[in-house]
Amino acid sequence: MAFSLLAGCTSAAEPTPAGEYSSSEFTAASKCQQCHAIIHYQWEGTMHANAYADPLYQREFHAAGKDTEGLVDEFCSRCHTPIGVLAGEIPPADGSQLSEIAHEGVQCDFCHTVSGSNGTGNAPFIASPGNMKWGPFNDSKSAYHASEYLELHTQSEFCGMCHQVSHPVNGLVIDDTYSTWKESYYGQNGVTCQDCHMSPGITEFKANPGRSASSSVKREHISLHGTVGGNAFVTGMLGAEKQRKLAIERLQKAATLSLDAPLTANKGNNVTIEVAITNSGAGHMLPTGVSEIRQLWLQVEVTDSKGQNIYSTAKVGSSPGMEPGMMYNTVLGDGAGNETLSFWLADRVIADNRIAPRETVIEEHTFTLPENTAYPVTVLATLKYMSAPQGLVDHLFGEGVHEVPVISMVQASGSIYDPDRPVEAQAETPGFTAPMAAVALIALTLLLTLLNPEKKQ
Numbered sequence: 001m002a003f004s005l006l007a008g009c010t011s012a013a014e015p016t017p018a019g020e021y022s023s024s025e026f027t028a029a030s031k032c033q034q035c036h037a038i039i040h041y042q043w044e045g046t047m048h049a050n051a052y053a054d055p056l057y058q059r060e061f062h063a064a065g066k067d068t069e070g071l072v073d074e075f076c077s078r079c080h081t082p083i084g085v086l087a088g089e090i091p092p093a094d095g096s097q098l099s100e101i102a103h104e105g106v107q108c109d110f111c112h113t114v115s116g117s118n119g120t121g122n123a124p125f126i127a128s129p130g131n132m133k134w135g136p137f138n139d140s141k142s143a144y145h146a147s148e149y150l151e152l153h154t155q156s157e158f159c160g161m162c163h164q165v166s167h168p169v170n171g172l173v174i175d176d177t178y179s180t181w182k183e184s185y186y187g188q189n190g191v192t193c194q195d196c197h198m199s200p201g202i203t204e205f206k207a208n209p210g211r212s213a214s215s216s217v218k219r220e221h222i223s224l225h226g227t228v229g230g231n232a233f234v235t236g237m238l239g240a241e242k243q244r245k246l247a248i249e250r251l252q253k254a255a256t257l258s259l260d261a262p263l264t265a266n267k268g269n270n271v272t273i274e275v276a277i278t279n280s281g282a283g284h285m286l287p288t289g290v291s292e293i294r295q296l297w298l299q300v301e302v303t304d305s306k307g308q309n310i311y312s313t314a315k316v317g318s319s320p321g322m323e324p325g326m327m328y329n330t331v332l333g334d335g336a337g338n339e340t341l342s343f344w345l346a347d348r349v350i351a352d353n354r355i356a357p358r359e360t361v362i363e364e365h366t367f368t369l370p371e372n373t374a375y376p377v378t379v380l381a382t383l384k385y386m387s388a389p390q391g392l393v394d395h396l397f398g399e400g401v402h403e404v405p406v407i408s409m410v411q412a413s414g415s416i417y418d419p420d421r422p423v424e425a426q427a428e429t430p431g432f433t434a435p436m437a438a439v440a441l442i443a444l445t446l447l448l449t450l451l452n453p454e455k456k457q
């Protein structure tokens with residue numbers, strides 16, 4: 001064992017150490033599928049099912065192992081292939097000793113034989129593989145296995161075992177999904193991770209009546225196991241189409257935008273617009289998780305009625321001469337104070353611009369209307385998300401091998417008219433008032449987003 005992951009824990013219920021079990025003590029997901037076919041169908045293709053196979057993880061895991069001379073091999077694996085660690089099959093980091101079941105990542109039998117935990121963060125789970133499956137029901141009966149209610153499975157603390165990561169040596173908090181949830185309105189009002197991530201509600205709990213096994217009773221709520229976040233990149237890379245679409249849908253429900261622009265402005269004048277971005281749907285920071293590699297930014301484009309570009313914030317890959325946009329993510333620094341995307345080398349947070357749960361941030365943009373402006377002028381603001389910077393992906397996989405999709409999360413638009421003419425007269429369609437035109441434009445852009453959510457730039 002490289003070093004203790006859990007130094008300082010004093011509770012009697014110690015987390016299960018590496019190598020405590022053999023992988024044959026766990027049951028493959030294909031066995032559970034025989035009766036829990038729907039749940040299996042939802043789980044396969046998720047980032048949980050791919051937590052080990054994930055090619056982006058694999059590249060980063062090997063880079064981390066190299067940078068730290070293997071010090072983090074067990075650390076990373078405890079969340080990404082828990083069975084591999086419990087069975088003592090990893091390290092070695094090359095995966096040569098890993099059983100087939102350890103490749104299933106975060107799978108059914110691992111989660112349902114967790115019998116307790118020693119708090120949250122850095123995977124302090126207590127694993128008790130065997131016939132007993134713990135879950136949310138206190139009256140379930142199965143001919144195949146024993147079952148029992150465990151409150152932990154119904155609480156955010158279950159997810160918080162892994163969705164809270166701190167650096168194993170210097171303690172720097174790298175993933176604060178659980179703790180930011182806990183402090184938020186949601187954490188304070190009992191809205192759990194499961195409510196948003198295992199129910200059809202996405203941003204709140206919504207019941208999903210049905211049967212959890214082919215032969216079982218009908219229940220008022222069966223949790224969904226398609227636990228998606230915003231990863232439309234790796235799911236796409238792996239051909240997990242269903243999960244990719246769910247990730248896009250979730251991103252499009254996470255935030256709202258509102259745009260404040262003057263109704264009229266003169267040529268030659270400076271115009272200031274305000275865009276308010278609200279994290280209205282995520283129960284944690286937006287973005288969260290590996291937020292040093294997630295990319296979230298507002299793109300603002302101003303064009304006149306002849307299509308002339310008046311103002312643009314930087315697009316991905318930034319062409320020279322464009323205004324820089326604000327990136328909403330975290331910037332980590334290494335021991336020398338240099339920015340790094342390699343969180344295993346980080347010992348400080350240089351910047352944190354993420355949007356807190358229910359927080360609204362306001363961005364101001366100022367531009368000048370040129371003398372040849374053709375009215376009306378359209379202002380379009382779009383909140384965009386990328387799972388990782390293209391440069392990092394090119395560095396890890398080779399130039400141009402994988403294109404990271406740019407997801408349009410939400411848009412807002414407005415029009416600026418000529419102050420020298422009545423605003424109503426400037427609407428293109430006769431009888432169309434300016435506010436109606438604005439509404440129509442919003443409806444149109446919304447439609448375009450829905451039809452083509454990944455439209456580039």
Ligand code: HEC
Pocket residue numbers: 027028029031032033034035036108109112133134135136137138139140141142143144145147148149211212213214215216217219
């Ligand atoms: C032979 C059919 C069968 C197989 C195979 C099977 N289950 Fe079940 N399981 C059931 C039935 C039936 C129930 C009861 C469902 C209910 O009451 O709604 C159940 C209930 C559960 C519950 C709910 C327990 C609770 O008290 O909340 C969990 C968790 C569970 N199964 C996990 C698994 C896992 C993990 C596997 C694979 C290792 C598995 N099951 C394999 C039939 C099966």
Ligand code: HEC
Pocket residue numbers: 029032033036039040041043048106107108109111112135136137153154155158194198212213221222223224225
């Ligand atoms: C990340 C851990 C995790 C994984 C992986 C996982 N489950 Fe679950 N499962 C849960 C949690 C948590 C709940 C309870 C959620 C709630 O209702 O609060 C649950 C609920 C259940 C239930 C009770 C019925 C329901 O859906 O509410 C069954 C049965 C079940 N899981 C079976 C499975 C099977 C089969 C697989 C694999 C195909 C699986 N689970 C994978 C965490 C997991």
Ligand code: HEC
Pocket residue numbers: 047048050051052054057078079080082106123158159160161162163193194197198227228229230231232247289
């Ligand atoms: C054993 C550790 C573990 C537990 C417990 C766990 N997760 Fe995860 N989860 C992971 C890992 C590791 C990944 C990332 C895999 C990857 O991207 O390579 C992940 C990914 C996810 C994602 C997808 C993120 C994205 O970017 O799309 C969501 C959503 C998620 N988990 C929600 C939950 C919820 C909700 C629970 C509790 C019911 C939970 N997880 C419990 C380890 C865990």
Ligand code: HEC
Pocket residue numbers: 156159160163177178181182186191192193194195196197202203204228229230231250251253254281282283284285286287288289290294
């Ligand atoms: C109020 C609903 C809500 C709650 C509560 C909630 N989430 Fe989320 N979660 C979302 C939405 C919406 C997104 C998509 C936006 C985003 O990526 O942040 C998301 C995204 C994620 C992601 C992917 C983040 C990324 O960009 O890589 C993970 C991982 C995740 N959630 C885990 C959790 C865990 C763990 C909890 C509980 C501690 C939790 N969520 C609680 C709604 C919620």
Ligand code: HEC
Pocket residue numbers: 054056057060061064072075076077078079080121122123161162163164165229231234288289290291344387
């Ligand atoms: C305590 C649990 C835990 C540990 C330890 C851990 N991770 Fe993760 N990892 C997660 C979770 C949870 C996510 C999902 C967060 C999200 O999607 O935003 C994740 C996501 C990732 C991702 C993003 C994958 C993607 O598809 O976007 C990479 C890369 C990654 N981890 C690498 C590592 C490396 C390398 C290590 C060791 C230095 C490590 N992780 C240690 C829980 C953990």
